Amino acid sequence: MxxxxxxxxxxxxxxxxxxxxxxxxxxxxxxxxxxxxxxxxxxxxxxxxxxxxxxxxxxxxxxRVLRPYKLASRDFQQKNTIIDVNGVKIGGDAVVVMAGPCSVESREQILETAHAVKAAGATVLRGGAFKPRTSPYSFQGLGEEGLKYLAEAREETGLPIITEVMGVEDLDLVCEYADILQIGARNMQNYPLLKAVGRTNKPVLLKRGLSATIEEWLLAAEYILSEGNYQVMLCERGIRTYEKMTRNTFDLNAIAVLKELTHLPVIADPSHGVGKWQYVTPVARGAVATGADGLIIEVHPDPAHAWSDGGQSLTPENFARLMDDVERITHAIGRRLLRSRDEAAHIAA
Amino acid sequence: MxxxxxxxxxxxxxxxxxxxxxxxxxxxxxxxxxxxxxxxxxxxxxxxxxxxxxxxxxxxxxxRVLRPYKLASRDFQQKNTIIDVNGVKIGGDAVVVMAGPCSVESREQILETAHAVKAAGATVLRGGAFKPRTSPYSFQGLGEEGLKYLAEAREETGLPIITEVMGVEDLDLVCEYADILQIGARNMQNYPLLKAVGRTNKPVLLKRGLSATIEEWLLAAEYILSEGNYQVMLCERGIRTYEKMTRNTFDLNAIAVLKELTHLPVIADPSHGVGKWQYVTPVARGAVATGADGLIIEVHPDPAHAWSDGGQSLTPENFARLMDDVERITHAIGRRLLRSRDEAAHIAA
Amino acid sequence: MxxxxxxxxxxxxxxxxxxxxxxxxxxxxxxxxxxxxxxxxxxxxxxxxxxxxxxxxxxxxxxRVLRPYKLASRDFQQKNTIIDVNGVKIGGDAVVVMAGPCSVESREQILETAHAVKAAGATVLRGGAFKPRTSPYSFQGLGEEGLKYLAEAREETGLPIITEVMGVEDLDLVCEYADILQIGARNMQNYPLLKAVGRTNKPVLLKRGLSATIEEWLLAAEYILSEGNYQVMLCERGIRTYEKMTRNTFDLNAIAVLKELTHLPVIADPSHGVGKWQYVTPVARGAVATGADGLIIEVHPDPAHAWSDGGQSLTPENFARLMDDVERITHAIGRRLLRSRDEAAHIAA
Amino acid sequence: MxxxxxxxxxxxxxxxxxxxxxxxxxxxxxxxxxxxxxxxxxxxxxxxxxxxxxxxxxxxxxxRVLRPYKLASRDFQQKNTIIDVNGVKIGGDAVVVMAGPCSVESREQILETAHAVKAAGATVLRGGAFKPRTSPYSFQGLGEEGLKYLAEAREETGLPIITEVMGVEDLDLVCEYADILQIGARNMQNYPLLKAVGRTNKPVLLKRGLSATIEEWLLAAEYILSEGNYQVMLCERGIRTYEKMTRNTFDLNAIAVLKELTHLPVIADPSHGVGKWQYVTPVARGAVATGADGLIIEVHPDPAHAWSDGGQSLTPENFARLMDDVERITHAIGRRLLRSRDEAAHIAA
Ligand SMILES: C=C(OP(=O)(O)O)C(=O)O
Ligand SMILES: C=C(OP(=O)(O)O)C(=O)O
Ligand SMILES: C=C(OP(=O)(O)O)C(=O)O
Ligand SMILES: C=C(OP(=O)(O)O)C(=O)O
Ligand SMILES: [Mn+2]
Ligand SMILES: [Mn+2]
Ligand SMILES: [Mn+2]
Ligand SMILES: [Mn+2]
The missing domain is CATH 3.30.70.1140 (Phospho-2-dehydro-3-deoxyheptonate aldolase; domain 1)
Structure with missing residues (x-):
């Protein structure tokens, strides 16, 4: 100092x-x-x-003259952390795509979406069962019922699942079902929750707080790491700025900065980062071109009837196009896209 | 719409x-x-x-064309909500001042501070036992031990106490001791916590999120109200902006706006709102002149040795001066300052 | 460094x-x-x-470890700078109020408003003849014609006038009429303009840029000072944040900070700072309670028909109430309000 | 409405x-x-x-329900505007790269840099002769001398030049030398300047204001267009946010949004957008992958001795690597990179 x-x-x-x-x-x-x-x-x-x-x-x-975090720092660990989720390796050479609806709405909806995103090549299925909604009058998630449908979708497709946990009191329940624990933007500084997930052995995707600095974000990761759980990914999902033409401002710089400062994998969420479906694919391309190790994308079979975040959800068709676009970008930067093995569609190299 | x-x-x-x-x-x-x-x-x-x-x-x-909140709105209730905390009325004519250390550090520290702030006229004692700290390497609060010291300070001084609750899992414990539950800025959108405090019968001070809009803040209050707890105060504690010469940007406008939109009491926290002790008193004067119903102020007997937020804490002497300044402002706007009855010092009208 | x-x-x-x-x-x-x-x-x-x-x-x-500005700093000059504008002293004990329409619209409009604000006690008349409008399709100001009407209003009322200069090419013209040169928020970093006004002998009101830091603002003042013009006032007019319920976020902290860092007078513009007429008076009270040396307020005889900024303009009646409110605040902090001598209305002490 | x-x-x-x-x-x-x-x-x-x-x-x-701009809108003109600068076509299929030092410092420096960026494939030379510097104590640019050196560099290399004009009073002079007029971020709302460049026949690169909304930016373009000059490009150079680990926050979303809303070419400036040289290339890749029509990059032969913006300037070697990276990205998205014809180095397709 x-x-x-x-x-x-x-x-x-x-x-x-x-x-x-x-x-x-x-x-x-x-x-x-x-x-x-x-x-x-x-x-x-x-x-x-x-x-x-x-x-x-x-x-x-x-x-200060020193970085206030330690375990999260590249000074502490030079080599990239690679997290293995049922065989899907995150943080290595291959770019990984997680996809699925914002919310689990029904058994049919999640099964249909799971098959669709797998067909397009996604390797992890997303879907929220506990939803942090701005208004108490909005749909709050199906809770455990949603988790069960997710588990069924995993069984049918083989895709590991990522789902949000909103409180310490739900952690055991969510751990029974989830392969990756999602900590939402609104909970990035929910310290009891960070400590609690730090004591599990589940991989964690830690979303950047609504207006968290990169340093605060790394310190939030440090809370988890310092409890003994080293399987943490950082997810850039846009920050709050004065610009209102987009839902958030996707902070591309943060991806470049994090790849220098930390060994943890960096995931981009363009769906929340821009908030309008027609911009999701171009922003996804940009995030991967800059260096993101993965993407998390909201996909819905019928966005206009989605129970949350319909306006930013891709249809399965548009998602398949995103996958092809992103695959070409990965080749341009000397990486590759991890694609589900039994997918049908494929682009010519 | x-x-x-x-x-x-x-x-x-x-x-x-x-x-x-x-x-x-x-x-x-x-x-x-x-x-x-x-x-x-x-x-x-x-x-x-x-x-x-x-x-x-x-x-x-x-x-949207309608305000998305309902119970919190002045359209729903015209008259100001007045919250009675052991006889201290918040939201009425008199301006109320809550004061005390950022963190409870020891029995001696909180007792000494409690007596000092009471002597200066404060009518509620603040002090954190569970602390949301940006770094895992910072002091995290004394936990239940701290709550016990707070209770002892209440017994000695008669001042009701306000203290932060950080998670649903601690709520019962905190309720045993607290007169007012503080929801911290980092938890303004911790929806399970909001719902849980909404099911208690304790008054709640809901801090504005680090970069919450006024509308999101009122919707957070709506979460509490819609569970049946109507005793909610809103606390402006500064928002995050690009300006770094102060810790946060105290949003004075929000006080004027809230007094129009909602019937809930509005409290100002200039300590966190500006983050440097020498600016706390002028900003406190401004907040009250604009229309705040109360203040919450960090006071420490020895700020340089405080375990948190020392740089923004007033000494008891400076706090006494703040009280006198603020009292004059209340008179200028046709209100009065609620002062602890047995205090020694007094200003000439 | x-x-x-x-x-x-x-x-x-x-x-x-x-x-x-x-x-x-x-x-x-x-x-x-x-x-x-x-x-x-x-x-x-x-x-x-x-x-x-x-x-x-x-x-x-x-x-950096040193402040990058020098002449603007209190280390350079301890004593407050007091600027004398035709006998109106700005920066001293008395709080000064400048008022008038956003734009000069016609001879009648500016004369009527000038008499009205003088009657309420204002001591400087504001009015824009060159207007920086976001859209090219909005009214751009009357130009020299507006300046002439302002001069006529000064002659009739004795009030000195403040008006904006938008470019070096208009500076000589504006100097012929203005008593105070206003540099608008959008021009705070128009460095050729700052240097040029620094070479005049006119008092300058330098508005804070739309999202200028306090340090950049003081450096903008330093541009003027370093050219030899020491008569600079700083005007806080709100900054840009994510909050959209108000036009800008009035930065009250900045007033407290500036009174410590600089000897230059600090003026508050709550009209642009909040952007809705019903909040102007409470925010004006707050600004003065915190320590502003003056106010600049938009007043229009018929706000709904104003050619710019009608929604944030006070009627003469509301402005008279603001003056009384503010006067009481000045007394509460041991200052006084400078009021036009021949005004009719007066408040009881 | x-x-x-x-x-x-x-x-x-x-x-x-x-x-x-x-x-x-x-x-x-x-x-x-x-x-x-x-x-x-x-x-x-x-x-x-x-x-x-x-x-x-x-x-x-x-x-409002309508977009407040008209000529800049895709509703007004569906087809992309293509601007021809001495044969360099901007806004078409090929991505164009402008490069050079932040400031022209000397004849030798600009000639050396011009040759270096041309060798790497840049097709437009940048360099500031009039510099908007935050502090009056910083280097302010060589003025006309700098313009002459730029002209000499153009003669030697054949590269058209882009340089900033800071005020109406300098416009004729700058027009004598410049092929593209740069309007700096601090002047995006300098309306007299916008109107004046709108009356020239020079292509204009309009930088986004420090915290301008996309809508304000398009309205600033509208000022130029509505004076009759249709050759306007929009340059995203990062916006001001609370994040301080980077100089600005490069708004990738804005590129996707603008490509939908307007027919004008969109250029990305990652140098100012991120402010640290090591992040410039990854952010440049991201901008092009998302859809930018061009890049403007600061390059200096000896960044540690640069008179401005050294910390964000690439060496010629690093710039050559950026060009190769970006070329691969253009192919991945079905575009190509416009490269100077006589350049030496080349990447394999
Ligand atoms: C709520 C979500 O995200 P965030 O926490 O980033 O807002 C989500 O992933 O659906
Ligand atoms: C942590 C505190 O406040 P906030 O939640 O506003 O940061 C506090 O009151 O000490
Ligand atoms: C345009 C004005 O102000 P600002 O420059 O602060 O926006 C004004 O005073 O009317
Ligand atoms: C000053 C420059 O840019 P900006 O106007 O974007 O800050 C520049 O290009 O060197
Ligand atoms: Mn979502
Ligand atoms: Mn504190
Ligand atoms: Mn105005
Ligand atoms: Mn530069």
């Missing part, structure tokens, strides 16, 4: 800062510039709070 | 929209303009999702 | 940084921590660009 | 709205719902201001 003193800070004020540094078990390194005295704090600053120092008179500002 | 068709929408496309409206049990009202056909949807649109309609070909946009 | 090296930066990489520091005529101060080497740059860093250093291999980050 | 009345709006209030609609030469269409009366305004609403209507009592909200 670096502590910048005010222009006219007194020797006594500087002394108080030095005392506090010592109390915290750290060492100080003083540098007197022309206009300011700067104090470097030497030691592991991760448990320090920069804000605290500004409580002392004479302190103008305190700034 | 209003559905705007594309410039060249066909009769068949318009027909599909009309069908879907009918299916949903609503009535349509068509208006053909020079460049666009507009379709009004008549009926209670609160359970409709504007996004869904854009899944239909030929639809350009769909917009 | 502080340069943070990467964890595994080599000696050669550190050497290159030291060379570049020397080349720039600065001195280096090295501090080797446990995980990182940190290099302090000693000397006037104001002409350095932190981004530049990250072009060197081995550099992780570079951060 | 749609006008939503308040729940308890009176017949007289509705009457006033109808009168105002008639006054404006529009027709009204009333729809009485269960909770609200909604009034549709029929006619060309582009010159109406939604805010104005909220000045009337009883009005809750007014919303």
């Amino acid at each position: 670096i502590i910048v003193m005010k222009a006219h800070a007194t020797a006594a004020e500087i002394g108080e800062v030095l005392n506090l540094i010592e109390e915290q078990g750290m060492r100080a390194h003083i540098s007197r510039g022309e206009e300011r005295t700067i104090i470097g704090v030497i030691g592991d600053e991760r448990h320090l709070d920069p804000q605290q120092w500004t409580a002392l008179p004479g302190v103008e500002e305190a700034m | 209003i559905i705007v068709m594309k410039a060249h929408a066909t009769a068949a496309e318009i027909g599909e929209v009309l069908n879907l409206i009918e299916e949903q049990g609503m009535r349509a009202h068509i208006s053909r303009g020079e460049e666009r056909t507009i379709i009004g949807v008549i009926g209670d649109e609160r359970h409709l999702d504007p996004q869904q309609w854009t899944a239909l070909p030929g639809v350009e946009e769909a917009m | 502080i340069i943070v090296m990467k964890a595994h930066a080599t000696a050669a990489e550190i050497g290159e940084v030291l060379n570049l520091i020397e080349e720039q005529g600065m001195r280096a101060h090295i501090s080797r921590g446990e995980e990182r080497t940190i290099i302090g740059v000693i000397g006037d860093e104001r002409h350095l660009d932190p981004q530049q250093w990250t072009a060197l291999p081995g550099v992780e980050e570079a951060m | 749609i006008i939503v009345m308040k729940a308890h709006a009176t017949a007289a209030e509705i009457g006033e709205v109808l009168n105002l609609i008639e006054e404006q030469g529009m027709r009204a269409h009333i729809s009485r719902g269960e909770e609200r009366t909604i009034i549709g305004v029929i006619g060309d609403e582009r010159h109406l201001d939604p805010q104005q209507w909220t000045a009337l009592p009883g009005v809750e909200e007014a919303m």
